[in-house]
Amino acid sequence: MVRFDQVAKRYSGGKEALAGVSFELERGEMAFLTGHSGAGKSTLLKLMMLMERPSRGQIFVDGQNLNRLTPSQIPYHRRKIGVVFQNHQLLFDRTVYDNVALPLLIAGYNHMDCARRVRAALDSVGLLGLEGRKPVELSGGEQQRVGIARAVVNKPALLLADEPTGNLDPDLSEEIMDLFMRFQQVGVTVLIATHDISLIESMNKRRLILEHGMILEDRHVF
Numbered sequence: 001m002v003r004f005d006q007v008a009k010r011y012s013g014g015k016e017a018l019a020g021v022s023f024e025l026e027r028g029e030m031a032f033l034t035g036h037s038g039a040g041k042s043t044l045l046k047l048m049m050l051m052e053r054p055s056r057g058q059i060f061v062d063g064q065n066l067n068r069l070t071p072s073q074i075p076y077h078r079r080k081i082g083v084v085f086q087n088h089q090l091l092f093d094r095t096v097y098d099n100v101a102l103p104l105l106i107a108g109y110n111h112m113d114c115a116r117r118v119r120a121a122l123d124s125v126g127l128l129g130l131e132g133r134k135p136v137e138l139s140g141g142e143q144q145r146v147g148i149a150r151a152v153v154n155k156p157a158l159l160l161a162d163e164p165t166g167n168l169d170p171d172l173s174e175e176i177m178d179l180f181m182r183f184q185q186v187g188v189t190v191l192i193a194t195h196d197i198s199l200i201e202s203m204n205k206r207r208l209i210l211e212h213g214m215i216l217e218d219r220h221v222f
């Protein structure tokens with residue numbers, strides 16, 4: 001589903017954030033991406049979403065070489081990917097429904113399909129019935145679930161998360177991880193960047209460790 005082939009990234013005026021990274025993620029695999037602050041975790045995720053371009057090397061997502069995508073193909077590429085952020089980046093003046101529906105409206109879904117998919121996405125994260133609420137009326141854990149519902153509403157093949165449990169206590173973090181596992185169980189490929197070593201250790205999943213832009217260790221779990 002994902003292949004990095006000797007990928008390097010140097011930001012203009014900056015040092016090399018990634019320095020020749022290679023790995024593959026199978027379809028339906030779940031893995032953690034970890035490493036010190038500044039190791040290159042967010043950069044790696046941004047390259048997959050084409051928020052940044054590599055300086056060297058090739059990235060394949062769903063068989064597509066991202067270097068070969070034209071600007072007009074980028075929105076279609078992004079629809080294959082759901083993204084969850086630490087601060088969930090919800091629109092606080094909009095309802096839960098509006099927040100989750102946003103990717104569908106951008107993709108041009110009609111209102112009926114939109115309503116059906118938003119309900120299914122909210123159901124999958126255990127928040128059915130909260131459509132009319134504003135994010136500010138929800139707990140931190142619920143807000144993060146809204147962020148996950150928005151990430152999966154398009155039924156993406158690949159789910160990326162950048163510190164998705166950064167602001168949550170251990171119990172809520174575990175609940176969020178259970179949700180990611182459920183998506184993996186239905187065939188979604190999941191890659192989670194996190195500092196939370198105790199959380200990773202509680203889960204029997206592959207671990208990619210980055211250090212100064214290189215893969216220090218790729219620990220598979222069988």
Ligand SMILES: Nc1ncnc2c1ncn2[C@@H]1O[C@H](COP(=O)(O)OP(=O)(O)OP(=O)(O)O)[C@@H](O)[C@H]1O
Pocket residue numbers: 011012014015016017035036037038039040041042043044
């Ligand atoms: N837009 C940018 N311009 C210049 N340098 C950048 C930019 N984004 C990241 N960097 C640098 O690239 C390196 C890797 O950053 P990145 O955010 O990918 O690391 P990270 O592992 O996600 O860190 P953290 O855990 O702190 O979020 C760092 O040295 C960072 O300062």
